[in-house]
Amino acid sequence: MFNHWKLVFIIMLCCILLSSCKNNDSQSELQSEGETSISQEEMPVYALITKEESNFYMQNMEKGFEKACEEIGVTAACYGPSDYSAEPQIEIIEKLIESNVDVIAIAANDADALQDSLRKAMDQGIIVLSLDSAVNKDSRMLHIQPAEPEKVGRVLIQAASHMIDDSGTVGIITTTGHATNQNLWIEWLKQEIVDNPEKYKNIVLLPEVFGNDEEEATIMQTLYLLEEYPELDIIITPSAVSMVAVGNTLRNQNSDVLFTGLGLPSEIADFIEIDKSCPWFYLWNPIDLGYLAAYSAYALDNGDITGESGDRFTAGTLGYRVISQSGDGGTEVFLGDPVKFDENNIGLWKTVY
Amino acid sequence: MGFLKKLVVSYSTVILIFILILIGIAYKYIVSVGQQTALISQSQLLQKISTQVEYYLDEMYKMGSQVASDTRIINMFNDLQEDGDETNYFEYSIMDSIDMGSILTSYNAPDYLIWRISVFNQYGDYMSDGIDIQNQAGEAADKHLVESFIDELQSRAKAEQSGTGKTFLLFSQNDFDYSEDDEYTYMTMSMLLPITNYYADETYGIVEIQQNMENFQQFIALDQLGDTATVYLFDQEMNQILPGDNDFDSLDKDQFYITYESVEIYGWNLALAVNRASITEPYHGILGYIILISFVIVISLILAIYIITKRITTPLTNLSKSVRHITLDNVPAELVQDESMDEVRELNTAFTAMMERLTKSLAYEKRAYLLALQSQMDPHFLYNILSIISGMGLESGNNDIVDICGKLSAMMRYNASFDNSNVTLGDEIEHAKNYLELMKVRYEDYFCYSIHVNEHLKQMKMPRQVLQPILENCFEHGFKSVSPVWHIEINADIKDDRWYVMISDNGAGFGDVEVDELNKKVEEYDKNLPDNYHELKIGGLGLINTILRLRLLLGEGIEYQVRKNIPRGTIIILKEGKNNDDKDTDS
Numbered sequence: 001m002f003n004h005w006k007l008v009f010i011i012m013l014c015c016i017l018l019s020s021c022k023n024n025d026s027q028s029e030l031q032s033e034g035e036t037s038i039s040q041e042e043m044p045v046y047a048l049i050t051k052e053e054s055n056f057y058m059q060n061m062e063k064g065f066e067k068a069c070e071e072i073g074v075t076a077a078c079y080g081p082s083d084y085s086a087e088p089q090i091e092i093i094e095k096l097i098e099s100n101v102d103v104i105a106i107a108a109n110d111a112d113a114l115q116d117s118l119r120k121a122m123d124q125g126i127i128v129l130s131l132d133s134a135v136n137k138d139s140r141m142l143h144i145q146p147a148e149p150e151k152v153g154r155v156l157i158q159a160a161s162h163m164i165d166d167s168g169t170v171g172i173i174t175t176t177g178h179a180t181n182q183n184l185w186i187e188w189l190k191q192e193i194v195d196n197p198e199k200y201k202n203i204v205l206l207p208e209v210f211g212n213d214e215e216e217a218t219i220m221q222t223l224y225l226l227e228e229y230p231e232l233d234i235i236i237t238p239s240a241v242s243m244v245a246v247g248n249t250l251r252n253q254n255s256d257v258l259f260t261g262l263g264l265p266s267e268i269a270d271f272i273e274i275d276k277s278c279p280w281f282y283l284w285n286p287i288d289l290g291y292l293a294a295y296s297a298y299a300l301d302n303g304d305i306t307g308e309s310g311d312r313f314t315a316g317t318l319g320y321r322v323i324s325q326s327g328d329g330g331t332e333v334f335l336g337d338p339v340k341f342d343e344n345n346i347g348l349w350k351t352v353y
Numbered sequence: 354m355g356f357l358k359k360l361v362v363s364y365s366t367v368i369l370i371f372i373l374i375l376i377g378i379a380y381k382y383i384v385s386v387g388q389q390t391a392l393i394s395q396s397q398l399l400q401k402i403s404t405q406v407e408y409y410l411d412e413m414y415k416m417g418s419q420v421a422s423d424t425r426i427i428n429m430f431n432d433l434q435e436d437g438d439e440t441n442y443f444e445y446s447i448m449d450s451i452d453m454g455s456i457l458t459s460y461n462a463p464d465y466l467i468w469r470i471s472v473f474n475q476y477g478d479y480m481s482d483g484i485d486i487q488n489q490a491g492e493a494a495d496k497h498l499v500e501s502f503i504d505e506l507q508s509r510a511k512a513e514q515s516g517t518g519k520t521f522l523l524f525s526q527n528d529f530d531y532s533e534d535d536e537y538t539y540m541t542m543s544m545l546l547p548i549t550n551y552y553a554d555e556t557y558g559i560v561e562i563q564q565n566m567e568n569f570q571q572f573i574a575l576d577q578l579g580d581t582a583t584v585y586l587f588d589q590e591m592n593q594i595l596p597g598d599n600d601f602d603s604l605d606k607d608q609f610y611i612t613y614e615s616v617e618i619y620g621w622n623l624a625l626a627v628n629r630a631s632i633t634e635p636y637h638g639i640l641g642y643i644i645l646i647s648f649v650i651v652i653s654l655i656l657a658i659y660i661i662t663k664r665i666t667t668p669l670t671n672l673s674k675s676v677r678h679i680t681l682d683n684v685p686a687e688l689v690q691d692e693s694m695d696e697v698r699e700l701n702t703a704f705t706a707m708m709e710r711l712t713k714s715l716a717y718e719k720r721a722y723l724l725a726l727q728s729q730m731d732p733h734f735l736y737n738i739l740s741i742i743s744g745m746g747l748e749s750g751n752n753d754i755v756d757i758c759g760k761l762s763a764m765m766r767y768n769a770s771f772d773n774s775n776v777t778l779g780d781e782i783e784h785a786k787n788y789l790e791l792m793k794v795r796y797e798d799y800f801c802y803s804i805h806v807n808e809h810l811k812q813m814k815m816p817r818q819v820l821q822p823i824l825e826n827c828f829e830h831g832f833k834s835v836s837p838v839w840h841i842e843i844n845a846d847i848k849d850d851r852w853y854v855m856i857s858d859n860g861a862g863f864g865d866v867e868v869d870e871l872n873k874k875v876e877e878y879d880k881n882l883p884d885n886y887h888e889l890k891i892g893g894l895g896l897i898n899t900i901l902r903l904r905l906l907l908g909e910g911i912e913y914q915v916r917k918n919i920p921r922g923t924i925i926i927l928k929e930g931k932n933n934d935d936k937d938t939d940s
Contacts, residue, residue, distance in 0.1 A: 151447050158448045282451065317465060319484030340455035344425075352463045 044074045044102040046297055048290065049092050051107045051133065052213075053080030057240040057264055057286050058107065060353040061132065064290030065105070071316055072298045077101065084176075084213045086113035093117040097124060103297040105144075107132040111180045115139040127300045129307075131293040132286075133181045137330025141300055141307040142323065144293045145332040146284040149181070152238070152338060153188025155282060156261065157200070160234045163258050163279050167202035168233030171225045173246060175213040175239045184327070185238050206232070211242045218245035226255060237261040240283070247271040247278060265341050265349035272346045280342035287353055289335050292318055296333055307331055356670060360662045365655045372647045379643060384636050391632045395582075396612050399625040402584060403614040405573040409564075410544070410619045414521060416467055417546040417562040420460055426472060429453065430548050430557035433478045443480045450480065457482035468541065468565040472548065474558035484565070521546050523619055525566065525594045540566035540597060570595065581631030589620035601626075672701060736762055757794055760787040768818065775906060778845060778854070779811030785820040785843060792828060799837030806845040810852055816902040822895025823856050823925055831860020831923060853928035862923045868915050875900055875913070896925065903927060 048065045050058035062078040069076035079096075081088030086109050094117060096104055104121055108114055108130055118128050118139040131144035146152075160170050172189070174182045186208060193200045206229060211218030218237075222245065225232055235257060237246050243263030250257055251271070259271075260281045271278040295315035296305075305311035309331050311323040318335075326332035341349055420426060429449065433442055443450040457470045461482060469483030522545040541563050548558040575584050575595070586595035593601055601624060609626040616623065739758045746754025767784045782804060789802045824841065832839045844855045863871070875897055896915075903911045910930025918924045 151451070155447050155451055162448070317484075337451050337454045339458050340451050345455065345459035348459055348462065 044301065045077055046074050046103040046294060047077045047079065047096050047101045049089055049104065049106040050080035051109050052084050053082060056267065060286040061290035064287035065294045068291040068294030068316060072294065084109050086110035089114060090117045093121060097121050097126065101126060102301055103127040105129050105131055105293045105297055106135065108135045110178050111136050127297055129293065129297055131289060133179060137328050140330060142296055143326060143330060143332040144289060144296055146289050146335050147338045148334060149184040150188045153185040154192040156185065156236050156238065157189045157192045159260050159280065160236050161200060161203055163260065164233045166199065169204040169206060169229055169231045171206045171229065171232050171235045172208035173211050173218060173221050173235055173237040173242050174208050176210055182238050211245065213239055213241045215241060215245045218242045219249045222246050222249040226253060226257065232257050235259040240264050243268055250277050251275055264353055265346055266353060269346050269350035272343055280340055282338040282340055284335050284338045288318060291316065292335050357662055357666045360666065361659050364658045368654050369651055372651055376643055376647055380640050383639060384633055387636055388632055392610060395610060395625055395627050399612050399614045399623055402573050403616055403623050406621065406623065407616045407618065409569060409572055410616065413544045413562045413564060416460060417521065417544055417560050420470060421546045421548050421560040423456060425456055427548055427550060427557065430474055431550060433474055433476065434557050437476060439476050442478045453480040454482055467562055468568060469563040471561040471563065472558055524588065542566055542569060581628045583626050585624040585626065587622040591622065735765060757791060760790055763787050775814050776817050777811060778813045778815055781815060781820050782806050785824060788821055788824055789841065800839045802841040804843045807847055809847065810845050813852065816906045819899050819903060822899050826895050827858045827860055831858050834861045851929040853926055855924060855926045857918050857922060857924040859918060859922035862917050862921055863915055871896065871915055
């Protein structure tokens with residue numbers, strides 16, 4: 001005789017088996033959720049400090065930095081001071097040290113003034129690197145160089161000379177005497193003339209003037225050059241802020257003087273397409289610069305590189321990069337050659353940055 | 354094995370076999386359909402991949418065509434042809450280098466869909482944009498490209514002869530063949546197009562559109578195929594391009610379903626190999642589910658069968674138990690009652706009724722048997738006495754005593770005989786005659802009788818003592834209140850093909866009320882004979898007794914009539930009913 005209880009037992013066993021399968025699924029889901037929340041809590045924080053918060057060039061750099069952080073899987077935190085001085089950057093660095101961030105990447109307003117704060121950060125185990133505008137070699141582990149300063153400096157005078165058919169007066173409006181990059185580029189600009197005296201024999205290079213990366217000051221310096229040197233043919237200005245100010249001043253003065261330098265396509269497009277006051281100019285991709293900085297920080301953070309010359313790493317979609325010795329005795333990694341923006345491609349690039 | 358177990362096991366076995374066959378058929382069908390679907394899907398998938406590959410190569414070709422037809426690039430490489438210097442012009446001409454780089458970057462920006470765009474000529478002039486090669490890596494890659502200049506030019510010639518309308522050369526290679534570090538060795542695919550001045554019919558250089566093979570695989574979603582399917586990519590010469598770590602020639606073709614496609618314009622070929630086992634593997638899980646579900650269904654059905662069968666069989670089992678316990682000693686024992694099922698209840702009720710009737714019948718039979726035994730005991734003594742009386746009468750010369758003793762003895766033997774309870778009408782008439790003769794001796798001239806019997810009826814079967822009770826009633830009731838001479842007449846004849854026996858007297862006769870009561874009693878006793886038969890003693894309700902016994906023997910069709918005789922007395926007629934024709938065939 002088949003026992004009632006045996007049947008009930010078998011059915012209950014089946015039910016338990018089925019329900020246990022379901023329970024396992026639920027447990028897996030919970031576990032997965034738990035893991036996600038833990039990984040979110042422990043996500044590293046990569047901080048970027050720009051030169052100035054409203055600077056459009058710097059804002060594009062932030063875009064690239066944030067994009068790379070998203071790809072890497074870290075939290076990006078971008079900050080910028082309200083002016084182009086070292087003090088507010090120091091304040092931000094101190095706060096980031098207190099927050100115990102994992103990485104500080106900084107576009108320096110002063111190469112040496114940030115040293116104490118950045119050394120303090122490195123002593124606490126924070127990865128420190130500079131980008132665009134370098135801090136001194138003792139204040140960083142690595143510098144992200146937009147382009148080789150020699151190439152930038154030489155191409156600026158080559159281009160200006162070409163624009164005025166290798167004959168005429170050339171003025172320079174730079175930012176400040178402390179701006180590392182600008183100083184380096186102008187050094188190489190002058191070196192190009194020294195190296196090719198025959199080529200530049202009809203070129204008169206005026207002493208550089210300082211616009212402090214401020215619109216008003218740059219306008220004043222432009223007006224000064226126009227007034228002081230009526231024979232002026234072209235102005236070179238290796239700063240995105242100065243480029244706009246110079247272009248606007250020349251437009252307002254109905255001047256025939258040309259200008260070139262390093263600027264943002266979206267800001268200079270009208271001077272190429274309409275005013276024709278800027279035949280072409282140069283700049284690297286600031287988005288890529290921020291992107292490369294984040295991947296460099298990641299390589300330092302996870303131990304793939306130490307920041308020594310010869311270290312190699314892969315920077316996302318930018319590919320393979322090799323660290324090299326920089327002119328100041330530290331190390332750097334290059335983004336690449338600058339891009340030339342002229343009437344052929346300005347339409348494309350002005351929509352990008 | 355018990356009745357319940359037999360039923361449950363039988364039904365369960367049938368269901369189990371049915372389910373097993375069903376599972377087998379269902380599984381085979383599902384697998385068959387699944388395999389066909391998988392093959393169709395495989396073919397469609399490969400077509401889709403082929404389309405994606407063609408699209409990908411088209412995009413490379415479009416990009417290459419745009420770069421190769423850019424007048425700035427054509428002019429630059431035209432100038433470089435004329436200078437004939439075998440150093441890389443772009444190494445030392447910063448402005449032109451940045452110019453060329455910007456041109457290439459602008460083609461690729463802003464999405465950088467092409468891994469690397471390079472332009473170069475046979476004099477070592479080289480410029481590229483995209484994934485950058487720096488320092489020692491860059492120098493080595495340049496060398497590699499310089500070394501391949503001659504091949505490129507030869508390839509160009511081949512490409513022109515391909516007749517596709519597109520001039521290109523397509524191949525795959527390791528980008529950094531020199532590298533000692535595999536981490537930085539990229540497998541790439543390159544499409545080469547000539548930088549040509551069509552008017553001069555001269556080629557000044559080559560545009561190389563280069564894609565990382567890993568990006569290419571991601572684009573055509575090869576990494577989403579899983580471990581069970583592999584796409585093999587072959588070039589024009591059927592050299593395997595992808596995958597790098599799985600040789601198609603060494604593949605065991607019997608273990609895989611393989612479908613082929615061709616990207617005709619570019620001459621590349623595709624093969625999709627899907628592991629046969631992987632197609633059937635998913636169905637193992639389904640089989641598991643089918644078995645599990647079937648198991649639950651079978652268990653549920655068995656449980657249902659068990660419960661239903663138990664409900665059906667329990668009353669039957671109880672009935673069986675009750676029947677087994679019935680003996681002649683406990684026939685009246687009550688059966689187990691079960692109200693759960695109408696059919697069983699009715700069966701039980703019918704069985705109970707049958708048992709009750711059987712019980713009564715047995716009681717009746719017992720009593721009749723005792724009476725018979727009892728009635729056979731006494732006559733022996735009486736016969737002896739009658740023999741003595743007869744002997745004494747003979748000695749004394751009184752023949753009447755001898756005659757009386759002889760008739761009385763014959764009557765007693767007739768009444769006491771149980772050898773054959775049924776006799777003929779002739780026997781009954783003879784017995785009635787003996788009785789009437791004895792009554793004649795008693796009442797002498799006060800009584801007379803007459804008997805008329807159709808000879809054909811004398812052999813007709815009928816119960817014993819049919820006539821005597823009626824005749825006794827004449828003397829006990831009919832003649833008591835009337836003056837002699839009393840007369841009884843017996844007629845047995847055939848009328849309208851039906852026999853009848855008529856007994857008439859000239860006694861007091863029955864009133865109408867008495868006749869009705871008599872009829873009622875006949876019906877009542879007829880319906881419930883076993884309960885009332887003891888009241889029907891001969892001499893008591895003799896007429897009813899006679900009628901009922903006739904009906905028992907000859908069937909319900911026996912009719913009777915009781916009516917007044919004229920001028921007085923009673924006529925009782927017993928006759929064959931209309932539906933009883935078959936019963937008296939012996940007459």
